[in-house]
Amino acid sequence: MTEQTIRTMQELIDGCMGDAAPYCQAACPMHTDVRGYVNLIGEGRFGEAIALIREKLFLPATLGRICAHPCEDSCKRGEVGAPMAIAALKRFVADNYDDPAKWDTAIESEKPESVAIIGSGPAGAQAAFDLRRKGYQVTIIDRLPVVGGMLRVGIPAYRLPRDIIELEYSLLKAIGVQFRMNTHVGTDVTMEELAESYNAVIVAVGAHTGIMPPVPGHDANGVFDAVTLLRDVSMTERFDALGSRVLVVGGGNVAIDAARSVRRLDDRVVHLACLECNAGCMPAHDWEVDEALDEGVSMHQGWGIVSINTDRMNAVESVTLKRCISVFDAAGRFAPVYDDGERKTIAVDSVVFAIGQKVDGRGLDSLPRTARGHIAVDEVTLQIPGTSIFAAGDATGHSVIAVEAMAEGRKAARSVYRMFRNENMREDRDFERAYKTALETEISQNYVRTPRVTSRLRRASERVGDFAEVDLGIEDAQALAEGGRCLSCECRNCVKECLMLERYTDTCPKDLFQKILNGEEIDPVIPYSCNMCSMCTVLCPKNYRMQDVFMEMRKDLVAQTGGKSPMKGHKAIYMHQKLGFSKLFNITRAASPARVAPKKETVR
Amino acid sequence: MSATTRVFFPGCSLPSYNPELVEKTLAFLKERLPGTGSILKCCGKPTKALGQMDLFQERYADVQQEIDRLEADEIIVACQSCYLTMKACSPNQKVTSLWTLMPEIGLPEGMTGIGADSDITFALHDSCPTRDESDIHDGVRWIMRELGYEIEELGHSRGLTRCCGFGGMVLPANPELAREIMERRAQEAKSDYMVTYCAACRMSMAIGGKKALHLLDLVFGGPWTSESTYPEVGANPIHAWGNRYRAKKSIKKILTTV
Ligand SMILES: Cc1cc2nc3c(=O)[nH]c(=O)nc-3n(C[C@H](O)[C@H](O)[C@H](O)COP(=O)(O)OP(=O)(O)OC[C@H]3O[C@@H](n4cnc5c(N)ncnc54)[C@H](O)[C@@H]3O)c2cc1C
Ligand code: SF4
Numbered sequence: 110m111t112e113q114t115i116r117t118m119q120e121l122i123d124g125c126m127g128d129a130a131p132y133c134q135a136a137c138p139m140h141t142d143v144r145g146y147v148n149l150i151g152e153g154r155f156g157e158a159i160a161l162i163r164e165k166l167f168l169p170a171t172l173g174r175i176c177a178h179p180c181e182d183s184c185k186r187g188e189v190g191a192p193m194a195i196a197a198l199k200r201f202v203a204d205n206y207d208d209p210a211k212w213d214t215a216i217e218s219e220k221p222e223s224v225a226i227i228g229s230g231p232a233g234a235q236a237a238f239d240l241r242r243k244g245y246q247v248t249i250i251d252r253l254p255v256v257g258g259m260l261r262v263g264i265p266a267y268r269l270p271r272d273i274i275e276l277e278y279s280l281l282k283a284i285g286v287q288f289r290m291n292t293h294v295g296t297d298v299t300m301e302e303l304a305e306s307y308n309a310v311i312v313a314v315g316a317h318t319g320i321m322p323p324v325p326g327h328d329a330n331g332v333f334d335a336v337t338l339l340r341d342v343s344m345t346e347r348f349d350a351l352g353s354r355v356l357v358v359g360g361g362n363v364a365i366d367a368a369r370s371v372r373r374l375d376d377r378v379v380h381l382a383c384l385e386c387n388a389g390c391m392p393a394h395d396w397e398v399d400e401a402l403d404e405g406v407s408m409h410q411g412w413g414i415v416s417i418n419t420d421r422m423n424a425v426e427s428v429t430l431k432r433c434i435s436v437f438d439a440a441g442r443f444a445p446v447y448d449d450g451e452r453k454t455i456a457v458d459s460v461v462f463a464i465g466q467k468v469d470g471r472g473l474d475s476l477p478r479t480a481r482g483h484i485a486v487d488e489v490t491l492q493i494p495g496t497s498i499f500a501a502g503d504a505t506g507h508s509v510i511a512v513e514a515m516a517e518g519r520k521a522a523r524s525v526y527r528m529f530r531n532e533n534m535r536e537d538r539d540f541e542r543a544y545k546t547a548l549e550t551e552i553s554q555n556y557v558r559t560p561r562v563t564s565r566l567r568r569a570s571e572r573v574g575d576f577a578e579v580d581l582g583i584e585d586a587q588a589l590a591e592g593g594r595c596l597s598c599e600c601r602n603c604v605k606e607c608l609m610l611e612r613y614t615d616t617c618p619k620d621l622f623q624k625i626l627n628g629e630e631i632d633p634v635i636p637y638s639c640n641m642c643s644m645c646t647v648l649c650p651k652n653y654r655m656q657d658v659f660m661e662m663r664k665d666l667v668a669q670t671g672g673k674s675p676m677k678g679h680k681a682i683y684m685h686q687k688l689g690f691s692k693l694f695n696i697t698r699a700a701s702p703a704r705v706a707p708k709k710e711t712v713r
Numbered sequence: 714m715s716a717t718t719r720v721f722f723p724g725c726s727l728p729s730y731n732p733e734l735v736e737k738t739l740a741f742l743k744e745r746l747p748g749t750g751s752i753l754k755c756c757g758k759p760t761k762a763l764g765q766m767d768l769f770q771e772r773y774a775d776v777q778q779e780i781d782r783l784e785a786d787e788i789i790v791a792c793q794s795c796y797l798t799m800k801a802c803s804p805n806q807k808v809t810s811l812w813t814l815m816p817e818i819g820l821p822e823g824m825t826g827i828g829a830d831s832d833i834t835f836a837l838h839d840s841c842p843t844r845d846e847s848d849i850h851d852g853v854r855w856i857m858r859e860l861g862y863e864i865e866e867l868g869h870s871r872g873l874t875r876c877c878g879f880g881g882m883v884l885p886a887n888p889e890l891a892r893e894i895m896e897r898r899a900q901e902a903k904s905d906y907m908v909t910y911c912a913a914c915r916m917s918m919a920i921g922g923k924k925a926l927h928l929l930d931l932v933f934g935g936p937w938t939s940e941s942t943y944p945e946v947g948a949n950p951i952h953a954w955g956n957r958y959r960a961k962k963s964i965k966k967i968l969t970t971v
């Protein structure tokens with residue numbers, strides 16, 4: 110084979126997009142096979158869909174409700190109409206077709222090494238799940254009496270019912286993960302003790318301290334942070350210190366969760382102030398803002414806080430706000446600009462700050478920290494250098510949403526696994542987080558812009574009366590229609606067109622050419638099955654010339670078989686060609702009357 | 714004394730299919746374009762397709778020698794493989810497709826509108842080697858339109874046409890796959906009738922289950938209707954070589970009668 114052909118093949122192997130992940134899957138930090146299960150749902154194969162989801166995710170009903178779904182932001186369907194309702198579909202099959210009796214509880218053979226995991230949030234839970242599956246002795250330690258971390262004490266019950274967390278987390282117990290609840294690392298047991306008694310420790314303590322801004326009056330009676338409020342409300346459905354007129358400060362989903370939770374605590378008046386001037390700019394999702402408005406939260410968009418005004422007892426009396434003109438500077442940095450001339454004062458007796466969370470480091474003094482207070486780890490391995498301690502999830506600042514926290518937990522578990530087995534900890538780790546897929550597909554604007562499914566919500570007037578779930582999910586028929594909207598993003602243009610490539614490749618030409626370059630024996634019938642029609646090249650976004658490679662292979666085979674094709678069937682062609690050039694069947698005639706040059710003797 | 718300025722090169726598949734069409738085409742060219750000679754020979758494409766490159770070079774040299782003997786500066790071809798092969802290997806000659814030539818020199822006498830009253834529609838199969846030659850696609854459609862026949866455009870046509878299944882000598886190497894490809898292509902057509910402008914494609918579409926004709930069948934015959942008798946799948950080898958021999962005799966006949 111010529112250098113040129115080898116180069117052609119290598120180029121194709123490097124650049125072919127035939128096995129590139131679809132946009133949704135690459136954007137998912139856990140790399141869930143979205144295309145796979147969404148299409149199964151579209152075909153009504155609901156049971157198979159939930160089984161496929163469970164290959165990657167053990168919290169499908171949970172994530173189906175609260176996942177911030179980066180997949181949907183990347184979904185190609187968004188270019189023609191709205192993106193796929195991926196999370197809603199996941200929830201649909203998890204709610205209706207998941208059977209705990211069928212959950213896979215198998216683990217690999219028991220191993221002696223033990224791992225302590227601090228924190229039962231999504232990061233800790235995923236790390237525990239993965240390591241226990243491998244047979245290690247895993248204990249989760251959490252200071253709360255309940256599992257789930259921020260899923261349980263941050264996200265309100267009306268978005269994520271607690272029995273769902275309990276049920277899905279029960280798989281951890283079923284495979285043999287141990288739990289030590291109500292145990293605060295730092296007081297009940299120290300980091301040092303854990304490092305002593307376990308072969309590895311994974312710190313997944315999240316970010317549980319609400320940030321308070323240094324505005325005048327921030328230390329008045331009646332000022333709270335959202336994290337504390339939501340935790341107490343989650344545990345007790347009460348927060349008695351709160352007054353009857355409340356201002357929540359912040360524009361993210363934590364602020365919305367706090368405001369809507371407060372609306373559910375008796376009949377309180379709730380205001381929400383944020384710097385962003387409209388819902389589109391707020392970090393919270395539009396639908397969250399809409400649902401909060403429906404529930405009677407008064408929005409003050411485009412306002413920053415000047416002061417919290419207090420009475421003589423240092424109790425909150427009102428809050429003064431000023432107009433915010435812009436939030437970010439030209440370079441995209443947070444640098445709010447205000448119009449001091451435009452102010453207003455709202456009479457409230459309580460203020461709840463929801464402007465960010467940081468790591469609660471009490472008891473973790475021995476661990477290195479970054480300037481922003483996150484636990485400092487090696488970016489690739491998540492290890493604290495020189496120790497058998499790892500950190501994952503929101504505590505490291507590498508995640509801010511649940512599914513990212515899970516991917517970080519998985520990454521830490523992989524590092525621990527490799528450490529136990531003395532394997533290289535850094536190799537082959539480029540695609541553990543969300544990444545940009547190499548796939549480039551063009552979609553026809555002729556696609557019918559079928560509407561995206563919307564789920565049924567309880568009536569606002571009814572739902573502010575309790576913490577029961579707001580979103581009632583979707584029905585079978587809706588799921589079928591929604592699944593049918595998926596574009597099944599993939600390349601494989603050539604394989605889908607060419608019957609020969611379909612027959613002789615596993616996924617795309619890449620795998621066949623890799624086999625050839627690896628020196629594997631290739632059936633000669635393969636190159637001789639190419640019609641040389643160049644349809645693959647026409648359809649290939651990269652214009653790869655598969656037929657050139659097959660032609661080169663033919664030449665090689667001919668050279669190996671003494672100048673003949675190795676295919677039996679081609680015997681007929683030799684005859685055909687011989688005769689096709691024989692005098693008997695050849696004639697050359699000039700235009701009559703003729704003038705023909707004499708035949709030369711040596712031409713060849 | 715009219716010097717030969719061009720040659721008609723019918724190739725192999727057309728003569729094997731129907732020597733009469735070779736004769737009629739040549740007679741027609743002789744009438745419209747005095748100074749047209751002819752060479753009956755293979756262009757060597759099958760040898761090349763098998764990967765026998767040395768042998769191909771040798772064989773094409775034979776072809777070139779004949780062209781040079783006639784001192785022709787233009788080659789008129791009726792086969793798309795010949796078109797590409799000769800274009801690549803005979804840089805000093807202009808290679809012209811019969812299908813772009815006809816719009817210039819017109820249809821044979823009396824053929825215009827012959828198919829206007831036909832009760833059938835021909836699904837048109839474009840050859841894949843010339844998928845990038847839109848002049849050929851246009852020429853073929855011009856011919857069909859002038860003849861008056863209705864055509865069915867296939868989903869895959871012109872630049873996106875599909876191979877008939879014959880390309881690359883797959884039929885003898887992997888007959889079962891080739892048949893599958895032929896059937897798939899033929900099934901794309903809603904009509905039971907297909908027209909191609911390559912005799913190998915014609916055979917493939919016949920194998921694929923259609924009543925298939927070569928464009929020259931329409932240009933020199935007809936009118937074709939649902940009552941007509943359509944040619945079989947393909948002549949057996951003996952018969953095909955008989956046809957080739959007859960084509961040779963036809964050429965001799967046409968180009969000796971002054
Ligand atoms: C109000 C709110 C709403 C959110 N909404 C969404 C949403 O809709 N979608 C989404 O994807 N993400 C959402 N998030 C973010 C998401 O919940 C977090 O990214 C995720 O839970 C982080 O997981 P983690 O495992 O790193 O930490 P956490 O979930 O915070 O878990 C940490 C655990 O560690 C325990 N712990 C802490 N310190 C100690 C100690 N010293 N000893 C023992 N145990 C300790 C804590 O009790 C806790 O259980 C929300 C967050 C909040 C606060
Ligand atoms: S259309 Fe389907 S495959 Fe494509 S990105 Fe969206 S969910 Fe994934």
Ligand code: SF4
Binds near residue numbers: 124126128602648
């Ligand atoms: S068309 Fe085929 S060869 Fe080209 S990128 Fe897509 S899968 Fe790869």
